[in-house]
Amino acid sequence: xxxxxxxxxxxxxxxxxxxxxxxxxxxxxxxxxxxxxxxxxxxxxxxxxxxxxxxxxxxxxxxxxxxxxxxxxxxxxxxxxxxxxxxxxxxxxxxxxxxxxxxxxxxxxxxxxxxxxxxxxxxxxxxxxxxxxxxxxxxxxxxxxxxxxxxxxxxxxxxxxxxxxxxxxxxxxxxxxxxxxxxxxxxxxxxxxxxxxxxxxxxxxxxxxxxxxxxxxxxxxxxxxxxxxxxxxxxxxxxxxxxxxxxxxxxxxxxxxxxxxxxxxxxxxxxxxxxxxxxxxxxxxxxxxxxxxxxxxxxxxxxxxxxxxxxxxxxxxxxxxxxxxxxxxxxxx
Amino acid sequence: xxxxxxxxxxxxxxxxxxxxxxxxxxxxxxxxxxxxxxxxxxxxxxxxxxxxxxxxxxxxxxxxxxxxxxxxxxxxxxxxxxxxxxxxxxxxxxxxxxxxx
Numbered sequence: 001x002x003x004x005x006x007x008x009x010x011x012x013x014x015x016x017x018x019x020x021x022x023x024x025x026x027x028x029x030x031x032x033x034x035x036x037x038x039x040x041x042x043x044x045x046x047x048x049x050x051x052x053x054x055x056x057x058x059x060x061x062x063x064x065x066x067x068x069x070x071x072x073x074x075x076x077x078x079x080x081x082x083x084x085x086x087x088x089x090x091x092x093x094x095x096x097x098x099x100x101x102x103x104x105x106x107x108x109x110x111x112x113x114x115x116x117x118x119x120x121x122x123x124x125x126x127x128x129x130x131x132x133x134x135x136x137x138x139x140x141x142x143x144x145x146x147x148x149x150x151x152x153x154x155x156x157x158x159x160x161x162x163x164x165x166x167x168x169x170x171x172x173x174x175x176x177x178x179x180x181x182x183x184x185x186x187x188x189x190x191x192x193x194x195x196x197x198x199x200x201x202x203x204x205x206x207x208x209x210x211x212x213x214x215x216x217x218x219x220x221x222x223x224x225x226x227x228x229x230x231x232x233x234x235x236x237x238x239x240x241x242x243x244x245x246x247x248x249x250x251x252x253x254x255x256x257x258x259x260x261x262x263x264x265x266x267x268x269x270x271x272x273x274x275x276x277x278x279x280x281x282x283x284x285x286x287x288x289x290x291x292x293x294x295x296x297x298x299x300x301x302x303x304x305x306x307x308x309x310x311x312x313x314x315x316x317x318x319x320x321x322x323x324x325x326x327x328x329x330x331x332x333x
Numbered sequence: 334x335x336x337x338x339x340x341x342x343x344x345x346x347x348x349x350x351x352x353x354x355x356x357x358x359x360x361x362x363x364x365x366x367x368x369x370x371x372x373x374x375x376x377x378x379x380x381x382x383x384x385x386x387x388x389x390x391x392x393x394x395x396x397x398x399x400x401x402x403x404x405x406x407x408x409x410x411x412x413x414x415x416x417x418x419x420x421x422x423x424x425x426x427x428x429x430x431x432x433x434x
Contacts, residue, residue, distance in 0.1 A: 042404040092384065099381050103365045106347070112367060113344050169364070176385075316369075320343060323370035 033235050038164040041107035049234055052227070053163050054108050056236065058115045061101035062126040065119075066301050068094045070134045071143065079137060086183050087140065093176050100169040107165045120306050128287060129217050131295030138191065138199075138206035144184015145259075146207070146214040146252070152177050153248045154218065162235030185255065192260045200260075207256075208264040215279075216287045218245040224284075249277050347396040348374040350381075352388035360392050368393075 025044045032039065039045055068091050075091065078084035102112055118124035129147055134140065155177065158170040191199045219225060219241040231237040239247075249268070256263050267280035289295065345367040351360035363382050368374035374393040383391070402410055418424045427434060 040404065042401070089384075092380075096381050096384060099366060100364060106365075111344060172364075316345070319369035319373060320345065323373075326370060 033162055033233075036235075037162075038167065039162055040164050048230075049236075050108050052231060052234070052236060053166065054105055054110050057101055057105040057108070057166055058110065058118070059125055061098045061105060061115065062119045062124055063130065064094050064098035064101060066126045066130045066305060069301055069304050070130055070132070070297075071140060073134045074137060074140050077137070078140075083140075083187065086187075090144070090180050090183065093180065097173045097176070100172060101166075104165040104169045116309060120302070120309060122293070122302060125291065127217060128290040128295065129213050130301060131290050131298045132210070132213055133297050135209075136202050136206055138188065138202045139210070141184045141188035141191070141203070142206045142210045144180050144182075145188060145255070146210050147217070148177055148180040148184060149252070149255075150214050150217045150248050152181060153244050153251070157238035157244075160235070160238055185259070188259055188261075203259075204261050207261045211264050212282065212286075213290075215245055215249070215282055216284075216290075218242075218248065220284065220287070246276055249279050253277055345369045348378075348393045349396050349399060350374075350378040351392040351394070352378075352382055353390040354388055356389060360390065363387075365396060 026046055029039075029043075029045060029049075039049075071087060071091050071094075075084065075087055078087050102115060105115060106112060115124070119126070129150075134143070152174065155170055155174050159167055159174055161167040161170065188203050191203050195203075222228060222240045222242045225241055228237060228240055232240070252263065253268070253270075265280045267278060269278055271278045290298070293299075346369075347365055348368055348371075349365050350363055352363045353360045366374065366377050366381055368377050371393060375391055378391045378393055382388070414420075
């Protein structure tokens, strides 16, 4: 998911070139990107490209990890054993996605501990969407449909990212993400087709709460996304925030129709001339508030991550000591 | 026996993971992970990389134990093969009667 990270950073200035050799390397690098080559970890790359990727990939990883928390809220309260096993598999996938991505970021020379430290200290960001609470069972379905749907929209172009380790991780993630979206939609469909009036109302209420935050997942409008142009030139980003958001809205309108729910936007309507839907203004003040740490669950989410890390310290330590002990025994034998 | 000092800040070492998708195929590199030792690395590789029957066998190797060619030497190492077309069977034009040789 979740490439908001790039948009939240201040506009980066390119570092001054230090030598003729650097200039030649950069020209060669730009040429490789221009002809669609993939860049591997050990290849020469401009410092700015490396920095941009570390920021994007690590914050993408943080989003996957923090993204386990809203759904974790319903693991023990799923209505049936079937839904519980599905939810467990999905949350386990999110952990896996976080791990693929941390590993991809590490190929750029940052360490896992540095990334965790950045998350736990509150310096690093993760997607704003996970700072909203999961108040009803329907939220589990709506997260699958809208939040994972938005994530897929965002992530599919990243499978062609110029940085190969990231692109490879995204291929694996996209394959698994499709399950997330489909299981969510299907669980909503069951409630809308066979559910009671109260269950149907629960689904609609949930859609009403998640719709706008889902649109914010694509990040600020293109005009306010200072690093987009450079990232697109470098093939780190393939489509702009507004292009992706529009694709998402267009896809969701039909899906909402199949589901039998309405989307909470009176201005949402088909624009024949554009061949796309028009939609209402997004409350960017809310977006910046949540990103700035003042969403409904920011404090709770971060506290849960820090507690998980601290509570796991003795396990990490024990495994390390065990490994050292085994190595010594082997040496002695 | 004195135990080497340890701290929770010390990162577990990095391992590269190779998975054989099914019997008869090669193990293929699929990613990396951190683990305290080889046994734990195999266990974690199963959870991280084979949640959907992606494999029937896993290899792990410490990343620091891999020796790789230098990407800076790519031209010197691999490009000389580009003009050795005679190493490929298609270089040789044979009579049509021998089409399937």
